[in-house]
Amino acid sequence: MDEDLDKIKEKKLKQLKSQMEKQEEEEERRQDLEAQKKQLLRKILTTDARSRLSNLRMAKPDFTERVELQLIQLARSGRIDLPLTDEQLKQILKKLQKNKRSFNIRRK
Numbered sequence: 036m037d038e039d040l041d042k043i044k045e046k047k048l049k050q051l052k053s054q055m056e057k058q059e060e061e062e063e064r065r066q067d068l069e070a071q072k073k074q075l076l077r078k079i080l081t082t083d084a085r086s087r088l089s090n091l092r093m094a095k096p097d098f099t100e101r102v103e104l105q106l107i108q109l110a111r112s113g114r115i116d117l118p119l120t121d122e123q124l125k126q127i128l129k130k131l132q133k134n135k136r137s138f139n140i141r142r143k
Contacts, residue, residue, distance in 0.1 A: 078117065078118070084124040087124055098131075102127070
């Protein structure tokens with residue numbers, strides 16, 4: 036009976052180790068992708084534009100993530116001139132904000 040219990044414990048320990056290794060690999064992969072994205076954005080954006088984007092990230096992280104991915108796609112396809120200035124980025128952000136619906140909540 037002790038042998039069975041030991042086998043179960045050993046099996047569970049192996050499973051936990053395997054899960055931890057997978058999580059570590061995923062975290063490493065995510066960090067690598069983030070580093071690549073930052074490097075690409077350094078090439079795509081001027082210093083001022085990067086600063087604006089990082090400030091925007093504080094307020095709207097999901098929106099900023101989408102904008103960054105779109106900018107990378109546009110740069111890779113050659114559809115924007117590089118590097119993108121702060122003014123150009125502002126224009127892009129304004130266009131993207133126009134597409135977003137706004138909801139007004141009125142209280143009586």
